[in-house]
Amino acid sequence: MSEENSTVPVEWGPMRSFGRIKSRKLKPLQATLFDTLLPEIEATGARVDAALASGRELWLEIGFGGGEHLAAQAAKNPDVTFIGCEPFLNGVGSALRHIEDGGLKNVLILPGDARPLLDNLPEAVLNRIFILFADPWPKARHNKRRFIQPETIAAFARALKPGGTVRFATDWADYADWALERFLASPDFDWPALSQSDWNTPPADHITTRYETKGLGDCEPVFFDFVRK
Numbered sequence: 001m002s003e004e005n006s007t008v009p010v011e012w013g014p015m016r017s018f019g020r021i022k023s024r025k026l027k028p029l030q031a032t033l034f035d036t037l038l039p040e041i042e043a044t045g046a047r048v049d050a051a052l053a054s055g056r057e058l059w060l061e062i063g064f065g066g067g068e069h070l071a072a073q074a075a076k077n078p079d080v081t082f083i084g085c086e087p088f089l090n091g092v093g094s095a096l097r098h099i100e101d102g103g104l105k106n107v108l109i110l111p112g113d114a115r116p117l118l119d120n121l122p123e124a125v126l127n128r129i130f131i132l133f134a135d136p137w138p139k140a141r142h143n144k145r146r147f148i149q150p151e152t153i154a155a156f157a158r159a160l161k162p163g164g165t166v167r168f169a170t171d172w173a174d175y176a177d178w179a180l181e182r183f184l185a186s187p188d189f190d191w192p193a194l195s196q197s198d199w200n201t202p203p204a205d206h207i208t209t210r211y212e213t214k215g216l217g218d219c220e221p222v223f224f225d226f227v228r229k
């Protein structure tokens with residue numbers, strides 16, 4: 001992960017896949033945690049290197065929102081190191097609060113875009129990637145801002161271990177079709193779903209996210225678990 005170890009960067013282009021990075025003023029405790037906790041758990045190159053050297057499983061959540069899923073998964077899986085990426089600073093503040101409240105010691109936070117991190121990870125180091133209820137960018141002229149693109153799928157393939165998985169969830173029918181089409185076009189992923197219940201029922205280890213409960217999309221949530229060949 002250190003700069004000298006980084007592989008050739010992928011060309012992402014100028015597209016921003018996220019919306020606002022700050023809304024309301026941070027709550028006082030969250031603002032304090034930015035100064036106290038974040039410096040201790042920020043996903044710096046050195047900390048990611050140490051996590052890689054530890055031999056523990058490494059799971060990545062991209063766009064963790066308020067961090068409820070990230071914190072709950074980290075609490076349920078203490079032997080795994082988690083990296084959570086989120087550019088929305090109020091979400092980072094909320095996640096820091098969950099991490100503090102849960103006394104979690106196995107989470108690293110990157111308060112920013114996940115794509116440079118993906119570029120800089122060594123090959124075949126991640127066990128799992130979660131992208132849950134990604135920004136749908138439903139208007140056709142905004143589709144190019146969707147996080148799932150052939151380039152991101154190639155970056156997932158590079159960073160995942162063989163047998164590693166990407167969980168993609170959405171409640172927008174068009175984004176579900178979009179993601180499925182692109183993952184199935186990739187030579188690097190299998191989609192082992194056999195029946196409808198494999199994608200229209202939350203997986204046993206899923207933790208409901210805050211955005212999911214809002215039901216803002218135009219379909220019931222779908223969950224795709226893609227497997228790195």
Ligand SMILES: C[S@@+](CC[C@H](N)C(=O)[O-])C[C@H]1O[C@@H](n2cnc3c(N)ncnc32)[C@H](O)[C@@H]1O
Pocket residue numbers: 017018019062063064065066085086087088091112113114115131132133134135136147209210211212
């Ligand atoms: C619709 S929200 C869902 C949040 C959360 N996963 C949930 O289900 O409650 C999508 C989140 O993805 C984040 N996001 C978008 N592009 C991102 C990127 N390139 N890297 C990291 N996070 C990103 C956004 O800031 C936003 O908070």
